[in-house]
Amino acid sequence: MVLCALVASGSVTTRAGSDAFPARTMRLDSKKSAAIATDDAPELLGTFAQTHTDERVAIDATSPTQARFEELLADRVTGQKHAIDPHLLETVRALLQKHPGARVEIVSGYRSEKLNETLRKKGHHVATHSQHVLGHALDFRIVPPESDRALSPLAIERELREDLHWEGGVGVYLSEGDWFTHMDVGPNRRWNGL
Numbered sequence: 001m002v003l004c005a006l007v008a009s010g011s012v013t014t015r016a017g018s019d020a021f022p023a024r025t026m027r028l029d030s031k032k033s034a035a036i037a038t039d040d041a042p043e044l045l046g047t048f049a050q051t052h053t054d055e056r057v058a059i060d061a062t063s064p065t066q067a068r069f070e071e072l073l074a075d076r077v078t079g080q081k082h083a084i085d086p087h088l089l090e091t092v093r094a095l096l097q098k099h100p101g102a103r104v105e106i107v108s109g110y111r112s113e114k115l116n117e118t119l120r121k122k123g124h125h126v127a128t129h130s131q132h133v134l135g136h137a138l139d140f141r142i143v144p145p146e147s148d149r150a151l152s153p154l155a156i157e158r159e160l161r162e163d164l165h166w167e168g169g170v171g172v173y174l175s176e177g178d179w180f181t182h183m184d185v186g187p188n189r190r191w192n193g194l
Contacts, residue, residue, distance in 0.1 A: 045096035049105045052076040059096060059104065064089075073109025073138065077118075082110040082135040085185045087168075092140070094164050095156070099142055105150065107139035107180045108132060131169065137184035139173075153181040157190075 042060035074081045111132040119126045131137035141150035153172035160166040171182035173193035
């Protein structure tokens with residue numbers, strides 16, 4: 001009953017210690033917009049949305065933790081976790097400085113060798129020795145608040161290269177079904193996916 005009253009009032013207090021949302025009072029403006037912090041907690045930058053599980057996790061200067069980020073990027077079939085290069089999370093936070101309140105949709109994070117090989121055999125355009133298998137890559141979309149359409153992968157690539165001076169790999173996938181950006185901490189290279 002108390003939860004119903006809080007939801008009806010537009011405020012909700014999250015569990016202490018939860019990485020899903022830091023412990024603080026938040027005001028929810030709408031279903032599509034991110035929660036807005038109402039106290040001295042770190043500024044909410046955006047929200048991760050895991051596309052395979054629909055799990056949502058707030059992003060600010062300290063959340064999610066690296067361990068929580070690695071849980072979000074776990075292999076989507078086996079659930080296996082792997083160490084993820086911390087530059088990926090730092091770079092997402094930097095991108096969100098330009099797109100406050102955006103939803104970052106995780107298309108692919110860590111992939112076990114088994115999942116990677118299965119995708120390759122099914123005709124998906126995945127590298128045999130993928131950076132995803134090493135925990136060095138993230139495929140993602142950035143969806144601005146109040147929008148149903150992700151930003152252009154070409155625009156994200158430009159921000160990565162020109163604004164953030166990203167020196168790793170960047171791939172852009174521009175088909176309607178694969179509209180996302182790939183970034184990895186491997187060698188500096190660029191490609192257009194199909």
